[in-house]
Amino acid sequence: MKAVVLVGGAGTRLRPLTLSVPKQMLPIVERPMIERVLEHLGAYGVDHAVLSLQYLPDAFKDAYPDNLVAGVAISYATEPTPLDTAGAVRFAAESVGIDDTFVVVNGDVLTDLDLGALVAFHRSHGAEGTLRLFPVDDPSRFGVVTTDDDGHVREFIEKPPADEAPSNLINAGTYVLEPSFLERVPLGERVSIERVTFPEMVADGQLYAMADSSYWLDTGTPAAYLQAHFDLLEGKRPGPPCPGAVVGPDGVWRADGGREEGVVRGPSFVGPDASVEAGATVERSVLGSGSAVRARAEVRDSVVMATAVVEAGARVEGAIVGVGARIGAECTLRPGSVIGYGIEVEPGRLVDGERVPG
Secondary structure: OEEEEEOOOOOHHHOOHHHOOOHHHOEEOOEEHHHHHHHHHHOOOOOEEEEEEOOOOHHHHHHOOOOEEOOEEEEEEEOOOOOHHHHHHHHHHHHHOOOOOEEEEEOOEEEOOOHHHHHHHHHHOOOOEEEEEEEOOOHHHOEEEEEOOOOEEEEEEEOOOHHHOOOOEEEEEEEEEOHHHHHHOOOOOOOOHHHHHHHHHHHOOOEEEEEOOOOEEEOOOHHHHHHHHHHHHOOOOOOOOOOOEEEOOOOEEOOOOOOOEOEEEOOEEEOOOOEEEOOOEEEOOEEOOOOEEOOOOEEEOOEEOOOOEEOOOOEEEOOEEOOOOEEOOOOEEEOOOEEOOOOEEOOOOEEEOOEEOO
């Protein structure tokens, strides 16, 4: 089975991390997000995925020159101009000649959905298109869907006010589609699947949906990006594998570096060649490969990416520190702070939930 993976968005909510790196290439516990997405697809028989590209397309091509990701063959469809969701699906599908049932996923969504069950539901109902629905507490940020008892979609309402939402079931960004879907979308035109194509299919009685409460996370905000790491470390979904040390929730880790080391309390992950100096403390955090936490520094509920340095006496809490960044001595990073790739934060600075550079 083939899949179209939508990875063209600019990831503005995760800036400054995404100023130079597409969000789907950001690491989730030391593995690029796109690898975790494609690994899940491959587990359900997807053997070829088309990455629908627009923003920083060379980042993907350079990372996977052999056109293979997590055991799934990949090809690329780079939009000449932004085509929105339906336009991107049509453009990508045409690029590889899709002519059978196929899957569409958002490349910034992590899930443990039984994709085989969704495909089976789709086929048993003779649907042209089938959505996976997910229950949320606040549906106002998403596309809300209502169905009849057979799963036939009755309404597709994009981002309704919270007090007007007719359902808490949202469009979770995984679709099973027939090739006839493509004929609904003018090739090369900008068309929204949520606002245009799906409502047309509802009117024609061709759109179905299956509700499923298995793990789902849209990683597009700093808080959700952090949560993706913690969910792996806390066993809420299958964890790494990737090189490094995983520290359990009750464990205390001390590096075997031939010298006294700081303490890492779980659940945490310590990547290869990462160091935690004597007197430093790390709790419920991810330290990327080659990163360093200097003496007396504290890192809690945070992600410190590869080769980043937290200098002596600094305090990092609920923050994201980009690859190669340096947090100066005695700095404080409060929850919600995001430090971009290669950024140096001057000693003693307070970063109170800010984006640096802003």
